[in-house]
Amino acid sequence: MGYFPFYIDIENKSCIIIGGGAVALRKIEKLREFKPVITVIAPDICDEINRFADIKIIKRKFEDRDINNAFMVISATDDKELNTHIFALCKEKNILINTVDDKDKCGFIFPALVKKDNVTVGISTSGKSPLYSRFLREKIERLIDDDCNKTVEILSKYRAEIKKRVISEENRKKVFEMILDLCIRGTENIDDELILKITEGLDK
Secondary structure, three states: OOOOOOOOOOOOEEEEEEOHHHHHHHHHHHHHHOOOOOEEEEOOOOHHOOOOOEEEEOOOOOHHHHHHOOOEEEEEEHHHHHHHHHHHHHHHHOOOOEEOOHHOOOOOOOOOEEEEEOOOEOOOOOOOOOOHHHHHHHHHHHHOOOOHHHHHHHHHHHHHHHHHHHOHHHHHHHHHHHHHHHHHHHOOOOOHHHHHHHHHOOOO
């Protein structure tokens, strides 16, 4: 069975990462842009992680109490026995857990991510082929350009106004599709006057 692609706001939520090596570093690099409160716990922590000013560092072995208030936990150690113990603790406490490179001990997995400003795409092969996920990510990265983000900004800017002016869901959908088409074609300057013209005469 595949994984359902939840998109969760993790800003200011507690993320505990157990492990301080290259694997932990890769997870941190993915997470930081989404602004969780990251704490790294390990006896040895690599220089690259130590350089992050916005991350709390605890240089010691993991203790069970470390995850008490965690929203999510990432177990990134090379100690299988410890990883199994952390997974069992998180499962007991209903805490989201990702055990790196062991999908059987994961409550969630990391997708291959493409993020550019407001557009975020997650790609998963249900843990079966990370290599193919990476291939798809690279293809999608080439598709998402500055025009994509400009389109999202325009649709967001006029969303509330269109919903206020057009009551019918069917007509509202037509308006959004028309604006999207104009954005993609790039043939019109989309401004307040054009939005007024498009919505004029529709149900109010």
